[in-house]
Amino acid sequence: MTDEPYSIEVTIAVPVGDVWSALRDPELIRRWHGWHFDGLDKEIEVIYHQNVVESAAEHRLETQGGDLFELTDLDGRTRLRVTRAPRGGDPDWDAYYDDITEGWITFVHQLAFALERHPGADRRTVFLSGAAATPVLEATGLVTVAGLPPASPYELEGPTGETLRGQVRFRSANQVGLTVDGWGDGLLVVAQNPPSPANPGGTAMMVLTTYGLDDAAFAGLESRWNAWWARNFPEATANDQDATAVADPPRGD
Template sequence: MTERPRIEVTIAAPIDEVWRALREKDRIRHWHGWDAPGLDDEIDLIYFQGFAEDAQARTLGVQEGDHIVLEPAGEGTKVTLTRAPRGVSPEWDAYYDDITEGWATFLQQLRFHVERQPDAPRRTAFFAGTTAGAPPLVTELGLDEVATRPAGSAYRATLAGQHVGGEVWFRSSHQLGLTVDAWGEGLLVVAFMPPGEQKPDGAAMAVLSTFGLDEAAYAELNERWAAWWGPRYPAPAEPIPGTEA
């Protein structure tokens, strides 16, 4: 039997607080996905339709068998998500790895929400594109050295023309997360997949979570990133699966 992928995140907050962030729609909007017209419908579909919840045990089963468990970890909470087996939903098997990477992003955004921005509304910018013939996204952003530092390390960098600082939030095989002071202590998550057999065009993604920016500052950020992103990682002919949130 193929081993089911597991994603583990430890959050510096009591288990009851993390559970509320998983079960209250207004809180889920602060960390799941990114701003898009279909976000509320997606939240309802994943977390409140066809789910299996044991509130006392702090476990939650969602969408075709993905299983989330919360456990005390010292003064914090360990969140473990175990993916459903391949074959449970054959029509989604082609996107199995994309969904796994999506969960890795969302759980880190959950941790950031609970630990850093539990009350502030977020506003996001989202970019996705293909990678054929393009350098790795971390390299193109000038973050190769930053990406070697352990989580919690301070950094300074220039992101799409803006001088910023913060700390390394997380690093995985295909993703890098950084807090960004200039975005109201926001969060940047970037992901990069080179072209391969299942993804002939590859895939790149960036989620920019911002807090407290006024309309002019948010518009400037979005426009600057769009101008930087488009020539490097052009949009695919069809939407990249998992980027519709």
């Protein structure tokens, strides 16, 4: 028995050709997909280029796992829809199904943010992930902000002592995305993923995306957030986490 396919949809305020290029050019994909770690280039190759089926004319891309990207031209804007492959085809994929779905939600919003707010710009990221013993929104003090509708302004003292201000960028059932003015108009994604067969206790995750910070400023931000995360989520792994388990979990032969 299979479930009905689950779809993720976002409208991006750039032409469809620009979105298609951002899905096909590895150098452009590096500017929005996931976060930086030693295996990022390999992950991009595996997800977006190995055993995929694509139609440039129709702006359709099917990954080797069966997830389908479809772009629709909306007169200068683009609707991006990702339709998940149904459960039931592969037990290894099924165990990670919910985790992969959450990964795609993060990724499509990263794509939209990068194209709309920072076209052509490189970024630097901090990735934090671990067991969800402590609700991450409570730990960060973002519970109230997470309840605001998209485009709402916010300002608060962040958990590392810096002032965070910007707008609510997006909300989903398990994630919230916030722009952060002080990170060069950056993006903070906070996720509390529910228990799944692959992660029975659930997981907490944060991706901090920055633009234009000098080396000292970025190093300070990275150090503060890693130290805070280690105190609050002691089982966490920071920064060098491989995202492949989210978007491309291991499968049997």
